[in-house]
Structures are given as C-alpha cells and as structure tokens.
Amino acid sequence: NAGVTQTPKFRVLKTGQSMTLLCAQDMNHEYMYWYRQDPGMGLRLIHYSVGEGTTAKGEVPDGYNVSRLKKQNFLLGLESAAPSQTSVYFCASSGRTGGSYEQYFGPGTRLTVT
C-alpha cells in the first residue's frame, strides 16, 4: 500500500514550457486535490475532484488544468509555465472514513520555473 505518490519529485522548467504532474493513490479514495505551498502562505488549493471524471476549481486555479480520467489518478498540467508558479506542489486524497474526509498527502513535487 503505497498511499499517495507523485511524479516527478523535482523539475526545472523554462518560462513558457509545459509539463504534467502525476498523482496516484491506491486507497480507492473518492476525493483528490492539488495544492501549492509557498513560504509564508500555507497551503492553497488549486483544483480538486470529487470523483472520476469530475474536477472543480479551488482557490488559485489560474494557469493550471487538471484531469481525472481514472479514479486513482489526478493530473495537474501547466500549459505555459511562469516564474510565479515556482512552488512545492502537493497532491492529496481522501475518502469517507468514519464519516469524515481526512486527507492523505503525497511527498510533493518541487518545481522551479526560470
């Protein structure tokens, strides 16, 4: 049981390049999330999904797109990277455990845009 995994762990992009971050979970969770974490700003929700084939915008969705074609995977895309997107990205998943939805996080992807 690997929990939540993220690929890649590190990435350096040049401004304007594109990339996709992959998140996978093996806990059969309904919900999946993408966050970014910046110094002094805590965690900010980018997009989330309440089930396969569904996505919704979070707090800071601009510049990002997501897809959830399979229940276990949640992809985060950057179509044209900008230096402001330099951050640590975390994926999380949650399911209805005992009536609640505590989240389980991946190890993070450190992205630098130059």
Added chain:
Amino acid sequence: AQSVAQPEDQVNVAEGNPLTVKCTYSVSGNPYLFWYVQYPNRGLQFLLKYITGDNLVKGSYGFEAEFNKSQTSFHLKKPSALVSDSALYFCAVSDPNTNAGKSTFGDGTTLTVKP
C-alpha cells in the same frame, strides 16, 4: 464560508514541557476539524480529527486536541514535548453541510522543541 486561523507563527517550548498550538475556526454549522503535521521536505501527515462526540480527541504520537464550541477553538496539545515533535503544524476545517471533503487550512505554526 469556512475559515481557520492559527494565531501563532511560531511556538517554542523546552523538551519535557507541555505544548499547545492554537487554532480557531469559523463555519456556518457544526465543523469537522483536523490537525496535520509536516516535517521538513515531506508531505503533510494526518494527526487527529474531531467529527462529533467527546470534545477531547486523541491522535498519533501522543497528541490530543480539545474542541471548544463556545470559543470556536480546536487547540492541539501534548503533555510532554519531544525534540522530535519539532515540525510545522496545520489546523484545517471543513463544513459537512456544504462540502465535507473540502478543507480549509490555516497558515501553519512552526513548533520548535529545544533540548
């Protein structure tokens, strides 16, 4: 709208002393409340939660938290701190009446335990 506040950016305690990390929240109805811990260069780990029932909830690593509805607080506590407890702690709230799966996180509190 739901929100959570962690009024202290940093908490310093000596090893062996009790620790408290504060959290207050705002939701329209009864909240779901969570605490998470983040060690350096790692993802967040779930510590404990309050859903309903006993106001004092116990979690991993000897941590506990007390739900206080009148003060809208959910402070994290531990009777005797360890150096290994040094980490970044996040409080989170969700509103089961609107979207139980969508939590709002506080900005985090850095706990430093000195030997």
